Amino acid sequence: MDQRESHVIFNDVSYRYPNTRRYVLKHLNLMIHKGEFVAVLGENGAGKSTFCQTLNGVVPHSRGGQMRGQIAIGGQNTQEATVAELAQKVGIVLEDPEAQLFTTSVLSEVAFGPENLGVDPKEILRRVHWALEVVRLTGYENHAPTTLSGGQKQRLAIAAALAMRPDVLVLDEATSQLDPMGTVEVFSVVRELNKQYGMTIVMATNKGEQVAQFCNRVLILHRGELVAQGTPREIFADTGLFQRIMIRAPQVSQLAVYLAEREMPLADLPITLDEARRGTVQLIGGSD
Amino acid sequence: MNGHEITIAVENLEYIYQPHSVKALKGVSFTVRRGEFVGIIGQNGAGKTTLLKNIVGLLLPTSGRVIVDGLDTRQTTVAELATRVGFVLQNPDQQLFAQTVGEEVAFGPCNLELAEKEIKERVDVAIAMTGLEEFRHEFPPALSKGDRAKVVIASVLAMQPEIIILDEPTTGQDYKGCHQIMRIARQLHREGHTVLVVTHDMPLIAEYTKHIIVFRQGKILLNDTTAAVFSQPEILRRTHVTPPQITQLAQALPRELGLPACALTVEQLGQSIVERIHKRRHAPVRYREV
Numbered sequence: 001m002d003q004r005e006s007h008v009i010f011n012d013v014s015y016r017y018p019n020t021r022r023y024v025l026k027h028l029n030l031m032i033h034k035g036e037f038v039a040v041l042g043e044n045g046a047g048k049s050t051f052c053q054t055l056n057g058v059v060p061h062s063r064g065g066q067m068r069g070q071i072a073i074g075g076q077n078t079q080e081a082t083v084a085e086l087a088q089k090v091g092i093v094l095e096d097p098e099a100q101l102f103t104t105s106v107l108s109e110v111a112f113g114p115e116n117l118g119v120d121p122k123e124i125l126r127r128v129h130w131a132l133e134v135v136r137l138t139g140y141e142n143h144a145p146t147t148l149s150g151g152q153k154q155r156l157a158i159a160a161a162l163a164m165r166p167d168v169l170v171l172d173e174a175t176s177q178l179d180p181m182g183t184v185e186v187f188s189v190v191r192e193l194n195k196q197y198g199m200t201i202v203m204a205t206n207k208g209e210q211v212a213q214f215c216n217r218v219l220i221l222h223r224g225e226l227v228a229q230g231t232p233r234e235i236f237a238d239t240g241l242f243q244r245i246m247i248r249a250p251q252v253s254q255l256a257v258y259l260a261e262r263e264m265p266l267a268d269l270p271i272t273l274d275e276a277r278r279g280t281v282q283l284i285g286g287s288d
Numbered sequence: 289m290n291g292h293e294i295t296i297a298v299e300n301l302e303y304i305y306q307p308h309s310v311k312a313l314k315g316v317s318f319t320v321r322r323g324e325f326v327g328i329i330g331q332n333g334a335g336k337t338t339l340l341k342n343i344v345g346l347l348l349p350t351s352g353r354v355i356v357d358g359l360d361t362r363q364t365t366v367a368e369l370a371t372r373v374g375f376v377l378q379n380p381d382q383q384l385f386a387q388t389v390g391e392e393v394a395f396g397p398c399n400l401e402l403a404e405k406e407i408k409e410r411v412d413v414a415i416a417m418t419g420l421e422e423f424r425h426e427f428p429p430a431l432s433k434g435d436r437a438k439v440v441i442a443s444v445l446a447m448q449p450e451i452i453i454l455d456e457p458t459t460g461q462d463y464k465g466c467h468q469i470m471r472i473a474r475q476l477h478r479e480g481h482t483v484l485v486v487t488h489d490m491p492l493i494a495e496y497t498k499h500i501i502v503f504r505q506g507k508i509l510l511n512d513t514t515a516a517v518f519s520q521p522e523i524l525r526r527t528h529v530t531p532p533q534i535t536q537l538a539q540a541l542p543r544e545l546g547l548p549a550c551a552l553t554v555e556q557l558g559q560s561i562v563e564r565i566h567k568r569r570h571a572p573v574r575y576r577e578v
Contacts, residue, residue, distance in 0.1 A: 043463070044432055044460075095460060147310070148333075150332070150456070155332075176459050176460050178332060179331045180488060181530060247463060250533060251537075254534075258555065259561060259562070262562055264565055277540050277541060280561065281541065281542065283561070
């Protein structure tokens with residue numbers, strides 16, 4: 001695969017929805033490299049969902065409105081490409097699975113994407129079974145999507161995107177209805193796809209603990225602007241940032257902030273459980 | 289208000305979905321006392337929402353009984369139950385339909401055929417409790433997700449039900465929205481309402497509720513205090529639940545440090561660490577390597 005193919009480049013991108021004056025994305029300049037696992041964090045209304053939808057061209061092609069600047073996905077300008085063309089590169093999983101599920105069986109739901117790409121039927125079945133296994137829905141092939149629980153619907157939507165084998169997988173709060181281990185599983189699966197196939201992942205989420213554990217890079221959006229970016233460690237160590245923006249940092253990072261405010265700092269701001277454990281042992285042990 | 293009176297009694301509740309004969313609840317029994325604040329957790333598909341729908345009468349038991357405020361759900365209309373139990377759905381957009389926030393909130397009490405003055409009073413109180421004053425004349429779908437969820441809660445509050453049930457009220461909410469909603473739930477509890485919250489958000493449930501019922505594959509796995517439930521991570525794993533990260537940290541720390549083995553919030557563990565360090569500083573003891 002061409003090294004440049006899956007780069008995502010935003011060049012001074014601003015966007016507003018039709019019949020509105022306020023830009024919901026403002027002068028975004030950023031680059032996402034092939035094989036990165038990028039988390040997008042921000043409060044509600046920060047522009048995370050709009051950002052996600054710019055990646056597969058739904059913004060602006062289906063939503064209308066006005067876009068300034070350019071977005072290139074694998075060298076292709078999204079404003080010049082059709083949504084159908086972009087769909088072959090970019091798979092998207094929406095926050096509300098009911099907004100995207102529409103067939104009468106789990107099997108046909110997952111097969112729909114690759115069918116429309118003209119994939120060989122045998123290969124489609126292979127992909128469907130693989131995708132369902134990945135999201136723990138094997139055995140549900142003949143169930144109607146409407147009869148699934150909220151979390152199962154969310155996993156089905158992920159499977160439907162996976163079956164397209166996209167270069168870039170975009171997930172918009174796609175674990176919001178999942179149980180704690182289901183959430184970790186989705187992050188692990190996505191990380192695996194990211195490592196094994198070099199799939200580029202862009203994930204809007206508010207699950208700081210998993211972001212710290214799984215992601216390479218974090219983008220922070222605030223009222224449509226990119227206000228910070230960095231590794232999870234750089235981001236979660238930025239206490240000033242968290243005073244301005246209400247984002248859920250890992251609880252262990254919150255603990256470090258609590259202790260630092262009382263002049264009992266943990267060594268190296270921890271972002272994972274292990275780091276926090278070591279830091280706490282050291283802090284109490286060294287307090288004699 | 290009598291603190292010991294049972295307000296919800298679920299007895300050997302079984303529920304089977306057709307046409308695939310999916311057994312969603314397999315003989316569930318528990319009681320909730322008036323004024324309790326109970327969390328309900330468990331893996332996706334464990335039967336949590338099915339249980340809630342049985343409590344509000346939207347589903348009727350395949351076998352067993354559900355008694356709400358003394359009424360058997362099978363012999364009571366949903367309308368009658370709705371004056372006793374308010375149900376806030378997972379997705380606010382499935383429940384909003386009026387042109388303004390005020391109309392949305394007034395819809396329930398209007399249907400109770402109350403006097404206009406009474407309706408207005410109820411709407412005022414519900415809107416004030418949820419902090420929606422400035423949006424009273426706004427079109428509900430135009431509000432932010434957090435505020436749409438609050439409109440739903442307000443419209444349930446206006447019915448003044450004794451029991452309030454929230455099905456994953458914080459899904460899709462940001463950090464601020466989550467706490468705003470849970471603070472409203474806590475406030476309702478303090479005012480004497482019985483509150484049931486279903487959620488996958490362990491840090492929130494650990495911080496706000498005192499009692500948790502854990503479901504797994506249509507059965508109750510644990511029914512205990514919040515601290516006791518989160519002290520059993522091995523059992524919780526069976527239903528795909530992990531305790532909050534801060535609780536896991538407290539559990540993972542060597543006991544020799546002298547910190548409590550259970551912490552439910554960042555503040556709790558933070559405070560214990562601060563106290564521990566103060567103690568050492570003021571009465572130094574020899575530190576044993578851990």
